[in-house]
Amino acid sequence: MGKVAAEIHARLTAALSPSILEVIDDSHQHHGHAGHRGDDAESHFTVKLVAASFAGQSRIARQRAVYAALGDLVAPDRIHALRIIAAAPGEG
Structure with missing residues (x-):
């Protein structure tokens, strides 16, 4: 897990106490597209989480x-794109 992905994981864990949390770095799928900053840049993510607060x-x-x-992680120079799959326990 890269530095930005680890920070996403830490912040979501602290704020939402999810029972399930998956942070997926999709940046490799966006080479050459807008918002991609280089071969090793973490810029595009999917987060899947289940939290009772939802x-x-x-x-x-x-x-x-x-x-x-x-x-502040959700800024053009940090996270360019974020796909969120959020559910409450027992949903789909």
């Missing part, structure tokens, strides 16, 4: 919670 929340509210937890 129960009863809309998809948008869940995404806002993830973005709030990540704070």
Whole structure:
């Protein structure tokens, strides 16, 4: 796990206490595309998480919670793209 992926994992764990958390670096799929900063740059991610705090929340509210937890990491010079798959326990 790279430095940025580790920071994503740490921040989401601290803020949301997920029972399941997977941080996937998708940057290799974006070589030559906008937002990719070089061969080793971590810039595109997918996060999959299940957290009790998501129960009863809309998809948008869940995404806002993830973005709030990540704070300054979600900036064009840090994380260019973020795909969020967020669920409450027992969902899909």
